[in-house]
Amino acid sequence: MAELVYDKDGRLIYTKEMNDEGYKILVPMMMPVHFGILMDAFRHEGYNVELLDTDGPDIAQTGLKYVHNDTCYPALLVIGQLINALESGKYDLNKTALMITQTGGGCRASNYIHLLRKGLKKAGLEQIPVISLNLSGLEKNPGFKISLRLIRRVIAGLVYGDVLMTLRNQTKPYEVNKGESEKLVLKWQTGLAKDFNEGKSYRFKEMEGILDKMCSEFAQIERTNEKKIRVGVVGEIYVKYARLGNNDLEQFLFDQGCEICLPGVMGFAAFKIDNRIEDIKLYGGSTAKRKVCEFLLNYVSKTEDLMIAATSKYGFQPPSKYAHTKSLIDGVIGFGSKMGEGWLLTAEMLELAETGFENIVCTQPFGCLPNHINGKGMVRKIKEINPKANIVAIDYDPGAPRVNQENRIKLMLAVAREELENRYKDKSAPANSKQTVAK
């Protein structure tokens, strides 16, 4: 066990010595494909990271025990997963650290790391250092540094993750030979992880070739041309993506015979960078900071071009460009609404409806503050703009029973199914309208 060193505010820091001793850094799960690839980017930088793939009701129970029960569900789950892992006996508690993201925005999520520390204290695990993963310079640790090289690799990892997710979502529901898409995802995930571990595949040129090959392989999956209900999923980032947070919504929708579209995480990254630019535009601020952000946004925009080029070349529906998504909310909600998923959530719903995914599940933790505004608060406006939009807002919470959630989603799907039938079937015989009235 390395010496425990604290900063002037009494925060336990992650020291170089800890890293040199090979401390295991546990990372909570959110997006299996993306994170799976990313872990190797960190390993290549010399961090002994481990992505937790634990599951089951114990995680929420642990969260409830150590976190204020009215805190958002993602906090309960993330903290629950980490402490649950520490309590599992699988790790040497004198040689383990935790890592968690911190956004620094006006939403509760910026406080997860502090809630985690409070939880650790309650659980008697105060010797475990917690590393904040952020780009705002919030908490610094000598044993963990984010280099520009690492940022580039993280971006590349997210791009690959987004494209793999997009491709899989478009092939899996239609595949003739069941399981091909998942197999291909796994193959690429493993391959890319290996590349990352060796410090390869993150440069633009490499990405271009890899994405092209990736799309071409997915294009070879034999598919039917059934007409399926197309459902978009948006929401608070954790419950939108994490199986643990949304009771495996993806699988549920897939079992209900839907094609799913989850807007990618790169849009969220662009949004977070863009917020800083918008803040300066709205309230004033440093030009230098604005320039840096514009440079970063431009870099992200270029990766978007790569994704769009590769996917469209092989006939897939490409992810939207951030700039386009943003343009959709002009006159709907201000660009200053930046906390949580902010206006991006509204924009994604409009974009989904525009691209044929009018049926939307808007997911949020119970009591999610920004979603009162950007999610539930905008549904009416979205319907005004696109009357076909068929949106259901679902709250996730440790106490919210799955059966109620599924029942509401099924209502949305029933309406969607009818719309689909009306569109594609013989218009004279849609289901149930043939019945004559006998009363």
Added chain:
Amino acid sequence: MRLGLDIGSTTIKCVVLDENNKLLYSTYERHYSRITEKIGEMLARVRGKIKGVENALVALSGSAGMGVAEQCGLSFVQEVYATRVAANTFIPGTDVIIELGGEDAKILFLSGGMEVRMNGTCAGGTGAFIDQMATLLNVPLEEMNDLAKGYEKTYTIASRCGVFAKTDIQPLLNQGARKADIAQSIFRAVVNQTVAGLAQGREIEGKVVYLGGPLTFMGELRKAFDEELKTTGICPENSLYYVAFGAALCADSTIDFDEIINKVSNYTGSGNFAFNPPLFKNEAEYESFKERHSRATVNEVDIHDYNGKCYIGMDAGSTTVKAVVMGENGELLYSKYLPNSGNPVPIIKNFLEELYEVKPDIDIKSSAVTGYGEDIIKNAFCVDYGIVETVAHFTAARSFMPDVEFVIDIGGQDIKCFKVHNGAIDNIFLNEACSSGCGSFLQTFANALGYSIQDFATLGIYGKHPVDLGSRCTVFMNSSVKQAQKDGATIEDISGGLSLSVVKNALYKVIRASGPEELGKKVVVQGGTFLNDAVLRAFEQEMGVDVVRPTISGLMGAYGAALYAKSRAKNSDEKSTIITKDRLKDFVHKIKVVNCGMCSNNCRLTVNTFADGRKFIGGNRCERPITKKNPDESMNIYEYKLKKLASYKPVEGSRGTIGIPMGLNMYELLPFWHRFFTELKFKVVRSPFSSRKLYQKGQQTIPSDTVCFPAKLMHGHMKALIDMGVDKIFYPCMSYNLNENLGDNHYNCPVVAYYPEVIYNNMRDIRNVTFIKDYVGIHRPKDFPKKMHTALIKYFPDITLKEVKNAAKNAYEEYNRYFEDIRRHGNEIITKAELENKEIIVLSGRPYHVDPEINHGISKMIASFGVAVVSEDCVSDRVEKFKVGVLNQWTYHSRLYAAARYVSTRKDMELVQLVSFGCGVDAITTDEVRDILEQSGKIYTQVKIDEITNLGAVKIRIRSLLAAIGR
């Protein structure tokens, strides 16, 4: 032929339609959670009765039907969708359908853009809610409707959910409100909840149809809807069966009776539910447990054999009334434990009558009463003392274990816990609305399944896999049961699971303990709910400690009151003041309901009159209706703030009128914007201070039912401004607040920051006025004028930058002046309190908690205890910036931490935190404020407030706090 099954949360319906959709057969039954059994029975019956049904097409619907449909391979039709299909077929031309079921409320808009809506998770419980309320009123469900017919007045009852409503009804009952009035008020609450939660800005108009059980059976409920919607809705023939009709109409596969009956009878569910270890491994373990707990007893003596002084203790609780007669040495002579039945007065009357019967020559030395019904019982029967529950329970617990370290009491409605240090209460934990009613929920739930609570609890003892049912609130637990059943949990597992949920609620939500070391080794548990062995065991298991449960667990409040009465009794020959046998004979109790009307709170008072003309007034927030005098407001900053804000009057201006909604952050930015726009030559008007009426004006346009009440009120303020004829409204978005240099950042919370966006997109009327919702940054005073000018010239091209600069300068000055004034006045109150040796309560919250409709007169109520009331911003500038355990990034919340830090340094100050229900940020601040206070041995008191707030519960908190600090 088509057969449709509707499996709801409480009932099963089955219909058979012929080729022409004519109804051949229908049946309706409660299933008492024995769903599969009932389906089997029902199908067998249909099969025998209807010829040709063997070849019918079949489909299934209903909220509890999903699992069964999967198991039997039948088509499942979502129930709201089914309703729609049926309505299109049987009642064409319908515009809106309102359907209330056992647990869900639905609204379907069929014309002009089809929309179907169901209540959100947090607004669950409609039919089941009315069921529960009937239990609470102690009337059969069937009589609720007739009862409601005879109403004279209505009360406002929280319509957020069943748990909140219950907390409101309880004190009404204890004040002596008429049951008829309450029944009618319950219906109104259901209407409000449905309309506010589901209309979401869409007008309910045209041909309105009412469906589902509650609306079919209760004419008064339909009437209440008619009145609110200003329409006359119809309740068609067979209104119970529309979901089943829909299922039948969508039926697509031929029924195979044998197979279905076989499959449902073998239904096991996936077995895939989260569960806990069994409560007891075996019978022997249970026996030794029972033996261990039978030891904590009191000495019981037959009252006939006792000759000496007696002390009476009574506990008029929320669901039960308890009374004991105690002897000189603490011996229990006589006791009663009875259901509250909605009015404690006749119960206590009976108790006393019986007592005088049993022991005519009884020598009553002293008496005391505690519980929700304390005031009315004390007045009705001239009881010597009234004491707060916490004190009663603590006194009793200490008599069992003098060195007790932790006491936890779970009653029907409330959970009360306290930590004891050096023989005094050191910390108090009381549940807030969401976790209330856990104890009585077990009872109601057992009854709904057709069990007595004892039998139901015994089942739990033997459950092999107690289900995890969550612990958020009883409404959620109720729904979780549905899920568990779908997954194949047995009734034993559910009973055990519910007991665990109650315990987890107490531990993790109320006490916030994560391990036994936080409670201490010497724990006494009490309250009626702990009589349930499953609950007791669950507690011991979860915390890993053995605790003491007195055998008189349920009577502890009353026993504590008796002990208290004894401790206060004078040594002389003076007798108790309690009503004598003779006077009891002439006991009369009359109730009248009136509106106080002496201030803006306009409390609905229940005036109880007793035989000798004595009066007791309930429902008041302050002493004014009793003393007829103005309460002393000089020691209450909340009143002062309100007056100060009211002093910002409109000044005529050449640029016309601009309106400002008086809510959320405007509660402290009004001085800023008032001055700003007045300088720019606008006549600045504000919407009136909130009222219930104002809220209702806007409630149809609220899109998110779980947002906080202060935000919901904004809809009403907008409507009020529009009704005032204002043509320009200023309500800006503000990510940031002013930086007071107390924290790491200075954000507003997302709701305060962006609520204008919700208003703009959900209130149609707003589009007829100039609505200015631009993003402004007053946190950067240097950039502000230029940025603001750019925003304003979009609407008022003639405004110059120079004008804006000048206005801004004045606005910042005005803002500072306002704060200086508030702090100066706060300081005066503090100084005066110091001189008069008065306790000072720092009632902390947000600026908008000054709104009387939001704080419900709590500041007045606290002030009525003779303490001074200041707000967090009066003291937050008195400490240096310091590091807290969380990211300190919101301006309002930084003040809370600073205030807590300051209070910690003073002996004469206590902090009470107001928290609005649904405030996500406060999940973080409450823990941190508590930490700061507890570090210096202060007691943390939280008061959760919402649309309606039961002041009875708040009073208990404040009294407990004052009692604990020795006042």
